[in-house]
Amino acid sequence: MEELASVLGNTGSFPSTQQSLGFVQAVALEGIESIVRLSLRSERAFKVEVTPSDMSLLFETPGTGFDDARMTKECGSDSACTPGRRDRIAGTTEVGVGKIVGGEPGESRREEILLKTKVVLEKDVVEDREQR
Amino acid sequence: MARLREKMMERCERRDGRIKKLERKIEEMRVYHRGDMEGQAKYTQAMEERLKQTEGLLAARSAELSGTHTFLSTTDRLSEVDVLSIVRELNENIYQIAVKLTEEWEKLEPSQVTGRMDVDPTSRPSAPALVQLVHNRNPMGLTLLLQSRLCSQVVNMTSSWGHHQELAALDSVYQRLSTSGEHRFVDAGQCITHTSQRGKQYRPDGGR
Numbered sequence: 450m451e452e453l454a455s456v457l458g459n460t461g462s463f464p465s466t467q468q469s470l471g472f473v474q475a476v477a478l479e480g481i482e483s484i485v486r487l488s489l490r491s492e493r494a495f496k497v498e499v500t501p502s503d504m505s506l507l508f509e510t511p512g513t514g515f516d517d518a519r520m521t522k523e524c525g526s527d528s529a530c531t532p533g534r535r536d537r538i539a540g541t542t543e544v545g546v547g548k549i550v551g552g553e554p555g556e557s558r559r560e561e562i563l564l565k566t567k568v569v570l571e572k573d574v575v576e577d578r579e580q581r
Numbered sequence: 582m583a584r585l586r587e588k589m590m591e592r593c594e595r596r597d598g599r600i601k602k603l604e605r606k607i608e609e610m611r612v613y614h615r616g617d618m619e620g621q622a623k624y625t626q627a628m629e630e631r632l633k634q635t636e637g638l639l640a641a642r643s644a645e646l647s648g649t650h651t652f653l654s655t656t657d658r659l660s661e662v663d664v665l666s667i668v669r670e671l672n673e674n675i676y677q678i679a680v681k682l683t684e685e686w687e688k689l690e691p692s693q694v695t696g697r698m699d700v701d702p703t704s705r706p707s708a709p710a711l712v713q714l715v716h717n718r719n720p721m722g723l724t725l726l727l728q729s730r731l732c733s734q735v736v737n738m739t740s741s742w743g744h745h746q747e748l749a750a751l752d753s754v755y756q757r758l759s760t761s762g763e764h765r766f767v768d769a770g771q772c773i774t775h776t777s778q779r780g781k782q783y784r785p786d787g788g789r
Contacts, residue, residue, distance in 0.1 A: 453682065456730050461716050462686060462723075476685045480678035484735065487671040492739040494664045504664065508736040511711075511729065523725070539710050540729030543672040544736060546665060564665050566732075567672075569725050574710040 450474060450481055507545035507566050509538050515570060519545065519562050523569040539574045543567035671735065679727035683720045 454470035463469035473481075495504045509520060515536040523542045545566035549558055711729065714722025 452730055452734050453727060456726055457682075457686070459712060462689075472685070473682065476682050477678045480674060480681065484671065484674050484678065484731065485738070487667060487674060488735045488739050491664060491667045491671060494667060495739075504661075506668065506736045506739055508732050540725055541732045542725055542728040543675070544668060544732045546668050548661075563661060564668055569711075569729075571710050574714060574722070574725075 450478070453477065453481075503549035504563070505547055507547045507562075507564075509541045509566050509568050511538055511540050513538055515568065519547075519565055520568045521565045523567050523573075537571045538568045539571040541566050541568050675728055675731045675735070676724075679724045679731065682727055683724045686723060687720055 450473055451470065453473045454466055457463055457469040457472065458466045463472065491506065507519070515522070515538055520538075543566060545562060546564040547560045548563055550561045711722050711726040715726055
């Protein structure tokens with residue numbers, strides 16, 4: 450809740466953090482509880498219900514390069530990538546799921562992507578801003 | 582002539598004696614060899630029985646291992662489907678909250694949104710471009726930014742839960758498996774998961 454309030458605060462949407470916190474509480478309290486419950490449910494599945502448990506949620510840090518093997522694009526970006534340049538990520542909009550596989554003798558461990566993270570690219574955000 | 586005959590008779594007797602002695606020795610050797618053969622036969626029979634037992638045990642273990650493998654594969658596959666549906670639902674909830682907050686934010690009077698913009702990309706996992714969009718009153722920018730922050734929080738939150746709170750849940754599930762008789766097929770999984778948990782839980786600084 451405080452995180453969302455700080456987002457609104459950092460973007461200058463409210464004069465004070467207290468006001469943005471009140472706004473988030475009024476609008477999204479129930480939804481946040483639901484997210485916490487689902488997060489716990491997913492983590493319990495990773496640790497208890499999948500054997501062996503080498504699964505985890507994935508999040509891509511803003512500013513890192515787009516990797517088609519791990520991520521899908523949120524919107525726009527139908528245009529081809531600029532040759533020799535990796536598009537940078539503006540934010541992650543959907544978490545993904547990864548699983549560590551391998552580890553047998555003579556086999557290296559590697560991450561298998563079960564669900565790609567969905568990201569929005571900086572160039573789409575900039576293009577969108579320019580359009581406005 | 583008589584003397585020669587006696588001498589020949591003596592020689593014949595000595596040879597007869599020697600032949601008898603050799604026959605006894607041959608009989609002794611035959612008995613010894615027969616005993617040795619019987620011993621070898623018993624040993625071979627014992628080894629064959631042992632081989633049969635080992636083969637039987639191997640077949641049983643192979644079947645059990647195959648059953649375990651099938652169980653684990655099935656469990657993993659089913660659970661992966663379940664997990665992915667949970668994560669998709671989680672993503673949907675994140676989107677819904679972001680949209681709901683954005684819609685309410687759009688209803689605010691311009692006089693209410695006169696705060697100072699504080700863009701510090703190093704302090705939080707937010708993109709300055711998205712923050713700038715929101716400052717320019719772009720609703721899509723706010724939705725994306727809220728989604729990004731919620732995703733970041735969810736991942737941080739779940740990884741910290743994994744260190745501190747899930748072992749009790751694990752143990753309760755293992756107890757259930759043991760009492761229901763499923764433990765025969767999940768022993769290997771228990772070891773792997775417990776080891777994995779211990780590895781994740783161990784921190785030199787005590788988890789602080």
